[in-house]
Structure formats: structure tokens, C-alpha cells
Amino acid sequence: MKRSLNLQRLQNETFDICIIGGGASGTGCALDAALRGLKVALIEKQDFASETSSKSTKLIHGGVRYLEQAFKNFDFAQLKQVRHGLEERQIVLQNAPHLARPLPLLTPVFSWWEGLYFSIGLRMYDFFAKGDALPKSRWLSKKETLLRMPSLDAKKLHSAVLYFDGQLDDARYCLALAHAADEAGVAIVNYTELLDFERDNAGKLTTAVVKPLESDSSFGIKAKIFVNCTGAFADFVRLKANPTLSHRIRPSKGVHVVLPYEVLKSNDAMLIPKTSDGRVVFAIPFEGQLLLGTTDTDYKNLEAEPILEDQEVDFLLDTLAPYLAKRPDKSQVKAGFGGLRPLLAAGDSKSTKKLVRDHEVEHDEHSNLVSLLGGKWTTYRYMAKDTIDKTCELLRLERPCQTANHVLVGGEDYAFEDWKTIQMVYRLAKDISKHLIRKYGSRAHKVARLTQENIRWSQRLVEKYPFIQAEVIYQVREEMALTIRDVLARRMRLEIMDWEAAQEAIQVVADLMAQELGWTPAQKESQVADYYQQIAFFVNTAVK
Template structure:
């Protein structure tokens, strides 16, 4: 991924399709369109997966809650969501095996009746997932349950139901889509914001005026020319729609969801836990992720789209209170190591609908007046299906309908992936076992390219912080190969340190800043500005959650 070269292409070339938004939907559309032979541009105002796509619960699933609602309310839209989700789950797993894997989940129950209820429900979930490779659900005895999850309250526990879904590193999966799109010929640029549209005499879009959101002052505004523009901006979709056609009505109802990160020892299990009942009518997941425990999520209306949603004290308490009844030892607020807030781009039928009741479905909308195509709503698991429907429509509009090829297109790092190759990396490059395993899990078959940098400079084999497997070579690779431009690009998304441990993140900042400054030619003043602003941001996260 070469941002400088792609910026030149964006200024000089005319594209069939320009996609606005570099989350899962936008990157998925870009890859799909490129594989169908279209000339494609992909722009993102911040960074790939910077918003919703990096702030999920990290699950690839059909949605057990949607299945329950479908039968309780005879809501076939929910049932369709489950079916599509389970169909796509297998594809997400197989196309990036280094970034996505099966995850066992336990649902603890406190009575025989509860066990029967959830066992029947999850058997139905298995039925809709027939034909995939994940193990089927089963009802566990109390003894089996405690062996798998010893932190549970044995006095209350009756048994548990075990089932399987998928887990992914959402930010790196999205980056993998963007990287694969770039290798398929897409002109890609992050930190490039749409200012306005240029229109012809009939009001049809013909250009997108964009400017850099980096503060180095070297990229003046310019126009990207394309035959068709696709809006994939998630919670900000109405902003783009109204810029293209001010007469349109708003369609998006943003919902805020937060997660807290606790030490692995709180659950002491490699299984995740599904908490099926909460005081606000949701389900909550406690999931092992990157050696920590991820707990979430919530669901509340959010209207301040100009501000990043933060994890707040009351939300921390709600999540801890929700987890506490299941554990022998109540988790303490002092154990919270990090957390994050994100937005869901929900489609609402009316202003009065509760966000908890809204279907996580999507819609491909075409505005004939402006010629803008918008992908609205949706969820991570079905990103590929959503992109397929969008590019199907794009092909129809461009008079070039071609088949979708993404179902078996392996993403960057997934080619010839073998997890056991970590042993080769450990031996050849003399790296610690946890570092070698980490590199294979995050970069897949391209982990050797990262490890090889340690031979270019032995210092780059050093850890960024002592208790995590991240090494300096990764920062170099991420700048050179993965279009990392800011400290947060590295620490929040290409590495997941920001969402795992705020204290460790602050410790890593000076080292990462020095490495990036060397690679990107930052001045001392620019480097210090990056450090000061990012540390201030992390401090704001900490204060909000206290």
C-alpha cells in the first residue's frame, strides 16, 4: 500500500467507481468492484476501520438474539439476518484464517428449564448453520462447565450450553480488505476527507473534492473524477447523502455501544461467555481477546456524531454489574485496563423505535437525482454480502454486470497460511515464542516480511512494552506496507494496544513516535505534536471511564 503513489493516481485518473468510507463496507465494496474489473478509488477521512469497524465485539455470528426475537415476534426479517449471518460466517473464517477463528461460547444456566430453553434455541441456530465446519452446540454438565470456566459461581450454577461462533480482529481484517483491494488495483488513500461534490448541469455527481486530514500541509484539496460514487460511511451516511442531495430524508439512527477490557484472570477461560439477560433487555458477551477479557456491549441512542463516543463510568458499572452474578468473585472497577465506545449505523423505521429493537439489516439505496449509491446499515459478519449487493447495483448502473468473485478470495496474509510456521520464525529470526506466534496471527503468511526487518536493524526486534509481544519492526512494516500515518493508526488499529491497555499504550508512545518520525520524515515539532495530542486523547479515555 503506497499512499503517495495512490494520491497521484487519484488526482490524475478517472475512475468507474469512487467509494467513500474505508470501513468494512467500503473496503469490501472496493475489493469486490476491483475483482469484477472496475477501475476503483477508495478514500477514508480518518483511517481504515477507524470508526465502527474497529469497535465491534469481535464476533462473526448469525445472532442468537435475533433468532430468539424472530420466533418470539414472528419477525422474518430477523430470521433472514440470522441466515445471511451464518452463511457469511464461514466465508469470513476461511478468507482470512490468520485473523478469524472459531470461538467456543458458554451460556451458564441456573435451572434445568433454562438449560432446556437455551439448548433448544442453539440447536435451531445449528440447524440454520448446517453445512459449515464449526462444531455443534451441546448441553454441558455442571462439572464440565466448571472445568472449562472455573471462575463461575459454583453455588448458583446448574449447567451451561456450549455453542460456537467466530472471532476476528476487526480492525486488521478491515485493513486486510483494503490491502487486498490495493493489490487488486484500487487507488487507496486514508486520511482524505470529502469536502464537497462537483455536479454536472443535471445535478449528477461527477467529482469529489477532497482534502488531507493530516496536518503536515503538503496535500492541497483536489478533485477525484468518477462515473459513480458509493457512500459507505456508516453512521455518517446521512451527511454524505445530504451533501449529494439536500432534499433527502435522514435514514440512519446511530446507536452507541461500549466495551470494557479486564484481565484474563477475571474469567480464567479460553471460552467466551454469553450473558442472555441484562437489565436493559440485551445480551452481553465476555470474550477472551489478545490475552485480555473483552466485556460488552450496550445499546443507547447517540446524536453527537461530531464527537467520538467514549466509555463512561456509568457504562463501566453497568457491564460489571451484568457480569458479577455469574462469577464467584465480583470484578472490581479498579481492574478495568481499557475500553472503547463505537457507533452502530442502524436503519430506523420511525423515530420512536428503540435501538435494541432495530434489525441490524442493510439497504442499498440509489438516489436517481444525484446518481449517488449508498450502502446503509448492516453488520460486520455480512460485510461481503452487503458489498456484493452494492456492486451488483453499481454494475447495473454502469451497464457492466459481472459476477461477484469475493466468496473465495483470500485476503492479504491468508495465502498458504499455516499457524505452525511460527516455529520457523522463532528459529530463523531468534524471536521469543510469544512474539513469533503473535506475528503469525496478525500478519499470516507475510509475518516473514515483518520478521525480516529485524535483520535490517537488530534494535527493531525489541518489544515496544515489556508485557506485550509487539516489536519495533511492526511499526516499520506498518508504515512501509500498511499505510500507517499517525500514532493512533499504529497503536489503535494495526496493533490493538489502545483497546487493551491504556497504561501500556502511553508507555509505547515515545518509541513508536521515534520510529514513525524516522520513516516518515517528521520534524521534531510535528513528532512532539503527535505525542502530545495522542497522550491527551488516551488521558481523556481514562478520565471518562473513572
């Protein structure tokens, strides 16, 4: 991914489609359109997956809660959501096997009746997922449950129901989509902000006026049609295209806490089926830690990044505590993050948890803007298909979607056992070799090969984690990383795993990036100071 070359293309070429937004939906749309033979541009104001798409619960699922609501409330819209989610779940797993994998989940129960209720519900979940490769649900005895998850409170526990969904590294999955789109011919760039639109005499959009982060001047991207994939910020683009439109998005904030793996002591995840605010909460093993979330509250200040706050930490720990033999302590919190869901506004509903996580493709006839509104990670490909179907209709083209079986960057000829080859050829530690294969797939050899260019790049960034210096070099050269946070938050995930370790890595990452990007000493110092301050703010807000 060569950002400078793509910026030149944006200034000098005319495109069929210009996509605004570089999250899962935007990169998904870009890849879909390119595979149909369209000439595509994509701009992202910040980094790929910098908002919602890097801050999910990391699950690929149909939605157990949606299924329950569908039958309780005779709500067939929820049922459609479950069906689409389960259909797409298998595609997400198969198209990036290095970044997505099956995940066993336990639902602990405290009575025979509860066990029966959840067992029947999850059997129905299996029914809607018929035909996929994931194992079916089953009711476990108390003994079986404790063998799988020994941290549970044995005195209260009756049994548990086991079922399967999928898990993904959301930010790197989005990056794989962006990388695949780039290789399919998309002129894709991050850190390029939409300032305004230009129109023809009929009011139809002809040009997006944009400004790259590093430039003091703007330029125009010419396209036949513009597609808005900005998630929780979709109304900003819609109203810029047509100020008479009404707001459609109701952002909802969800937060996650990261705890040590030892809190749950299990490679299985846990579904907590009922909370004080009427949601479900998941406790999920992720990157050697335990990810706990999420919440669901209205969020109105879109100018400020949603972050984990002290009272939200208390809520999540209080939700988990009744299930465990030993209550988790606030001092164990290692990291955390907040994110936004781009929920579609629904009448006078006062509760965001009642809003359907469905999507809608809107076409504004006045400006000709197409907007993809709502949705969730699991159905990103289906959402993109609907959006590009509509776009092709407007362009009067008949070109079918090609993404269902399109393997993403790193998934080609992927074999996890190749970590042994990397270990042997490049003399890297076992945990490092496994990490490289899991995150870069079949491209892991390109990362490892950098250690032969400079032996120091084989060194770890932080002693207790498998990240190495060569990854920073690769991420700058091949994955458009421009800031320290691009590396530590999204391409390596250290920020969301361990705030202390992320702070430890800042200076080394800054030195490597300065070398590759040609930062001046002042630029490097500014990057380091800003990120130290950001991490300190996260820590102080979450754990008071």
C-alpha cells in the first residue's frame, strides 16, 4: 500500500465511485466495487478502522440476544438480523483464516430450568446456522463446565450451555480489507479529510474537496457517484451533501475492560445473559488477556473520542463478579477502550439496546449521494454488497458481487504450521513466530525477512509480548502506518491489551518510524509527548 502513489492518483484520475470512510463498511465496499471492475477511490479522515471498526467485542456472530428478542417480541426484523449474521459468519471466517477463528462460549446457569431455557434457545441458534462448519451447542454438566472454566463459583453453579461463534482481530481484519482493495486497484488513502463537495447545475455531486493531513492545500477527487461509509459520523457527510436531510444516526457508546487472563483461566469465552441494564456481556480471551464488555448508552459528543470511564469499569466488574469464585479487583484492569455503534434512529425509542443492528442503503436523489447506514461487523460484506448493488443500479451496470469467496491479504495459502518454518529460517522465538503467522498470515515471511535486513529489528518491543521491531518497519512500508498510535492501537493492538506495555514501547516505535518517515527531531518529540499524554488520560479516567 503506497500512500504517496495513491494520493497522486486521486488528484489526476476520474473514478466511477469515491468512497468516504475507511472502516469495515468502507473498505468492504471498495473491495466489492473493485472486484466488479469499477474504478474506485477511498478516503479516510484518520486511520483505517480508527473508530467503530477497531473497538468492537471482536465477535463474529448472528446475535444470541437478537434471537431471544425476536421470539419474545414477535419481531421478525431481529430474526432477519440473526439469519444474515449467521450466514455471513462462515464467510468472515473463511476469507481471513489468520485473523478469524471459531470461539467456544459458555453460558453458566444456576438451575435446571435456566439450563433448559438456554439449551433450547441455542439449539434454535444452531438451526438458523445450519450448513456451516462450527460445532453445535450442547448442555454441559457442572463437572465438565468447571474443567473448561475453573474460575467459576462452584457453589452456585448448576451447569452451562456451550455454543460456538467466531472471533476476529477487528482492526487487522479491516486493514486486510483495505490492503486487498489496494491490490485490486483501489486508490485508497488514510489521513485525508473531506472538506466539501462540488456540484453540477442540477445539484448532483461531482467532486469531493479533500485535504491530506500533511498538506496545507486541498484538491478535488472527481467521481460519477459518492458513497458515504462513515458509520456514526454518516449524518455529517449526508448534511454536507444535502443540508435539508434529517438526522438518521443515533450513536451508542460501548466500552470494554481488559483484565489478566487468570481472572477467567479459560480459552473459552463466557456469555453473561442478563445484566442490570438489560444487555448481555461477554468475557472473552483475546491476545492472551481477558476482554470484558460491552455497555450500551447514548452518546452525543461526536467530537470527543469515547473512552472507558471509572463508573463503567465498576459496572462491568460488578456484572462479572457473581459468576466467579474470586471477585475481580479494579487494580487488575490492564487497559480498556470505548467505541460507537452507528444505530439507525427508530421513532421515539428511549433505549439504544432496543434498536435493531440492521443496515440501510439510502440514496439521496437531490445530491445523488449513496449512504450506508447502521449495521455491524459480522455483516460488513453483506452490507457492502447491498451498497454496491445500488451503486451499480445508479450507474446502469449489471455486475454481480464477487466477494463471497475472495480471500483477503494474508489468507492466501495460509497454514498456521508455517510458524515452524519462520522459526527455523529466521531464528525467531516460538511465540514470535506464531504471532507473525496469526497476524500477517502468508505475508508473515515478508515481515520476518526484514530481520535479515537489520538484525536489531528481530528484537522485541516489550519483553513480555511477541511484537518485534520489524513489524513497525513493515507497517510503515506496507500498511500506511503514519503515527505511533496507528502502530500500537490498531496494527499491534498493544494499546487495547496493556496500557503500561504500550507506554514502554512508545520510544522504540517512535525511533523506528522517524527513521522510515523522515521525521524531524521536533516531529518525533511531538508524537511521543502526545501519545504519552493520551495513554495517561485513558488510565486516569478509567481507574480513579
